[in-house]
Amino acid sequence: MTAVERLQRLFLQSVENGFGEPEWNRQPDSLYAPQRYILGMGGKRLRPVLSLMAAEALGAQAEVALPAAHAVERFHNFSLIHDDIMDEAPVRRGKPTVHTTWGTNTAILSGDALLVMAYESLRQLPDAVLPQALRVFNRTALEVCEGQQWDMDFETQDHIQEGQYLQMIRYKTSVLLGCALELGVWAAQGNAELAAALYSFGLELGTSFQMHDDILDAFGDPSEVGKQVGGDILSNKKTMLYLHLKAQRPDILATWQDARSTEKVEAIKNAMIEVGSLAYVESQRVAHFHKAMEALAAAEAKGCRTEDLAHLAQWIFERKA
């Protein structure tokens, strides 16, 4: 069993063992059933694992970081519920989304309550680290909202710079990975230097992760990814692949603008390969991964045990889905 599997199990068992029990027993069930539904959907549990692993990297028991792990997982799922409403997404992980099942109003409200419950998890941390934990958590939460707003704003804007895209994915995705790690450091009574180093590790890993996601959405193996590829291309989503192709060959994107066919997906993918968009984004993905490993080396130099985190990063880097 790898460290990731061990910590995934620890996290899931903590729920069975009663973590968050007082909240799950509340009424009305119409508010809490959607939360149990989305939290039970599965997935890699990447964010909570990062919190737990950070605590272990500092020589503490992973258990001390369980409040942090639940805080970031709850926050992540709150954002999924609300994002799915905004994106009008019918399906997540092969199941109907919360608003599809319970309606938009209950989805808004369940999400709100789950955000509050993220703070209730955070409150289980030792009093002494609560101020630092709240600081990074609040800043991150605002940034995630800002990232989602940028993402929506970009849909109606013609000229997006690569730098704007980078800031958007950093806010929407990367900062929460950094936050998960930093919270693990605070939970293990770590210091500000280690908090900063592991935060940077998460930030760069998250950016590499998101670029990987964009590549898999277009170029992944459907049998591995578990869904048809090309969704981003069909919806003209402004990924880094799209922005690179647009800068080189705006005519190709313009030609296929309104199409929703598999021909469009193939044509755009071929163009992305020929023009060098895929190679460019792949090089950026690798570059951010290397930055992540540099941040990890800095943490190691400060006394952090980084072996498991390095393995996890490698696992993330090599994933096919």
Place this chain on the structure above:
Amino acid sequence: MTAVERLQRLFLQSVENGFGEPEWNRQPDSLYAPQRYILGMGGKRLRPVLSLMAAEALGAQAEVALPAAHAVERFHNFSLIHDDIMDEAPVRRGKPTVHTTWGTNTAILSGDALLVMAYESLRQLPDAVLPQALRVFNRTALEVCEGQQWDMDFETQDHIQEGQYLQMIRYKTSVLLGCALELGVWAAQGNAELAAALYSFGLELGTSFQMHDDILDAFGDPSEVGKQVGGDILSNKKTMLYLHLKAQRPDILATWQDARSTEKVEAIKNAMIEVGSLAYVESQRVAHFHKAMEALAAAEAKGCRTEDLAHLAQWIFERKA
């Protein structure tokens, strides 16, 4: 100038003086403009005034409770933005609601960010009181969500008991007034006994306040209330007036069920007077006000200076709008 006016002014000036400045200067503006819009709509600023007044009642400077005051005001406005989406309300305080102006997606997201910013205000409290402040704030925030969910659930339910209605308004409205006061106590380094006493005062005052709201919606003077009365009656809203009338004369409500006329409003109002619904709810409103004053007397016995709070309660009790 009354104490209420003085503290309203202190609260509003704190924004001009830069409270929350780092947050208001963030981007994208499409996320923050809706927040400034709703926070600038005016109103009694009842919740922040309660926090500030509680601190003064303990002999502290009102300023120490500014973080608490902004936390409850931000939370309240977050809940208004999201409630207005769920209720499909086009207008608030005579102006278009946030989702009407900026669209539902931005309204969801601005509300989310405002909830986070409420926690960011809370974080400005002294570290030593943060755990207690977070405990009451989280519990209250969950209860407010639950109250809203009960309220939505009641719309499609035929048989609502008075006790269910009471719990709903307690959660949806009263607990936040209790929370505002309790946070003021913690901000002033008060003890758990005073926190509990002023929380109870707010809880009962809030319940009386909501019953008053329901009465004014049907029986208020339109020139004082500033809008046409009878909205609750037209939409068959299950207020305590409605539940009382339904228990006595279900036939009258059934007759007018689908009507949306001024005749309906007049007929139902007359029935509510004849059957004793108005007198009953009025007696309940008075009873909860007396419970509030008893809680205030208990706080006074523990050394709290209650004169301003008593005046504020009286002002709330006598309001015409």
